[in-house]
Amino acid sequence: LYQMCYDALETTSSIFNFYISEELKEYSTDISKESTSYKNSDILQLAANAAGMALYQTRDGQIRIERVNMVASSDDEIYEIPIINNYQWPEISFASRVKDVSCNINGTEHLYPENSNLEGVTQTVSNELLTEEMLKKSKNSITEAYATLANRKKVELEYRASPHIDAFDHVRFNHNYGYASNVFVTES
Numbered sequence: 001l002y003q004m005c006y007d008a009l010e011t012t013s014s015i016f017n018f019y020i021s022e023e024l025k026e027y028s029t030d031i032s033k034e035s036t037s038y039k040n041s042d043i044l045q046l047a048a049n050a051a052g053m054a055l056y057q058t059r060d061g062q063i064r065i066e067r068v069n070m071v072a073s074s075d076d077e078i079y080e081i082p083i084i085n086n087y088q089w090p091e092i093s094f095a096s097r098v099k100d101v102s103c104n105i106n107g108t109e110h111l112y113p114e115n116s117n118l119e120g121v122t123q124t125v126s127n128e129l130l131t132e133e134m135l136k137k138s139k140n141s142i143t144e145a146y147a148t149l150a151n152r153k154k155v156e157l158e159y160r161a162s163p164h165i166d167a168f169d170h171v172r173f174n175h176n177y178g179y180a181s182n183v184f185v186t187e188s
Helices: 002-010 022-026 040-050 141-149
Strands: 018-020 054-057 063-066 078-081 091-094 098-105 108-112 121-125 153-156 170-174 180-184
Touching: 002 018, 002 022, 002 040, 040 054, 040 063, 098 141, 108 141, 121 141, 153 180
Parallel strands: 018 063, 078 170, 098 121
Antiparallel strands: 054 063, 091 153, 098 108, 170 180
8 A cells, every 4th residue: 555655646746745654565455457547636545544544734735644643642732722712612422332333345244343232333434445454454444443433522612713723633622610621633
């Protein structure tokens, strides 16, 4: 997958600044027999997702394919939304509980975790680049989807906009109960 992404980025004349995680070299697939043609953007997104990684652009314009830190490693990485900027107190809700994540490869359904006895919904992942070999790795599309969605909480709040807060940032917001929570931003 690493070489596929590298080739896709190199053939795009407008992209000069990019980073691809070396870990992507451990994942492989064969699309040479496929009857469809993929655009460079399709290759990049499908390859990143198959390995359970993210494809995104940084504030300084760099294209990156890598795992994203769901938890801040230091307080310097956390932006705070002060109480004075809140238009309303945050509302926290829980997403539907995820029982497992499924994908279909060559007509065979795979579930993670296998034989889950939890109550909840099954999230489906569809990615043409996923292979049986990728599913044997500890981190792939379905394991990372499960890790992200298993205990997901949603926070909704209205606050005075801050242009430096974007997806993949860590934010501390204050509750009306006198404490603060750190969240990972997926949409702003």
